[in-house]
Amino acid sequence: MLVELLEEYFQREEPHRERDYFYVSEVGKCPRQIFYTVKGFPRPPIDGQTARRLAVGEDAHRRIVQALYGLGIVVAAEVPLPSGALFHGRADAIVSLSGKNYVVEIKTVHPYNFDQMALVPRRDHYLQLQLYLHYFQIPQGILLAENKATQELREFVVELDHTEVRRVLSEFEALRELIFVRGELPPLPDKSDWEFDQCKYCPFVDFCRENVSALSPPAIHLEPHERASQVRGLFDEL
Numbered sequence: 599m600l601v602e603l604l605e606e607y608f609q610r611e612e613p614h615r616e617r618d619y620f621y622v623s624e625v626g627k628c629p630r631q632i633f634y635t636v637k638g639f640p641r642p643p644i645d646g647q648t649a650r651r652l653a654v655g656e657d658a659h660r661r662i663v664q665a666l667y668g669l670g671i672v673v674a675a676e677v678p679l680p681s682g683a684l685f686h687g688r689a690d691a692i693v694s695l696s697g698k699n700y701v702v703e704i705k706t707v708h709p710y711n712f713d714q715m716a717l718v719p720r721r722d723h724y725l726q727l728q729l730y731l732h733y734f735q736i737p738q739g740i741l742l743a744e745n746k747a748t749q750e751l752r753e754f755v756v757e758l759d760h761t762e763v764r765r766v767l768s769e770f771e772a773l774r775e776l777i778f779v780r781g782e783l784p785p786l787p788d789k790s791d792w793e794f795d796q797c798k799y800c801p802f803v804d805f806c807r808e809n810v811s812a813l814s815p816p817a818i819h820l821e822p823h824e825r826a827s828q829v830r831g832l833f834d835e836l
């Protein structure tokens with residue numbers, strides 16, 4: 599009774615926004631998935647359980663930032679990257695410790711991933727923090743991870759890594775040219791570098807399998823139930 603009502607209540611569509619930039623959270627993501635997202639390809643709505651899980655993560659961020667304020671060490675919170683940059687995003691906080699500023703990136707992590715991060719941070723988290731360090735010109739940062747199941751905390755203090763930042767910026771400059779200027783579908787990525795099988799959770803797997811690179815314009819403006827039949831129709835024609 600209530601479960602069905604709540605599932606429906608929490609379920610939501612991801613709004614599509616026209617853009618010519620990337621989000622910091624897209625570092626480490628499959629470039630094809632980024633293409634399908636920015637081009638507004640239809641995807642299933644976020645189901646209720648996933649929406650609630652995301653809300654728990656957002657609550658944890660707020661709780662931790664509030665505690666940092668309580669400690670009196672926050673210099674700024676929710677700090678946006680400079681406008682016009684290749685990447686958009688907001689650093690969770692900048693704190694001051696012993697006279698030094700640190701960018702703090704907070705991550706709530708599945709218990710399995712938390713165990714995997716015993717010695718080193720997750721690579722995509724590390725690279726995201728590197729971008730904040732680069733854009734804010736702050737030479738050090740702290741990746742703070744909270745175990746979603748136990749609320750155990752773990753931190754990694756990292757230094758600005760110019761080589762990695764240059765590599766990521768050059769990779770995404772090339773992707774920007776491919777996706778936003780030429781409008782081309784990126785080639786299938788080298789999956790050997792992935793930390794988990796992104797294809798397993800990809801909402802665009804059917805488009806990708808068929809190398810679909812464009813939708814007929816009306817598809818983007820259809821209602822959700824109409825879009826589903828549009829997608830089915832698209833594959834009927836292939």
Ligand code: SF4
Pocket residue numbers: 628629630631786787796797798800801802803806807
């Ligand atoms: S199916 Fe895999 S390779 Fe294709 S877009 Fe999705 S994540 Fe990328």
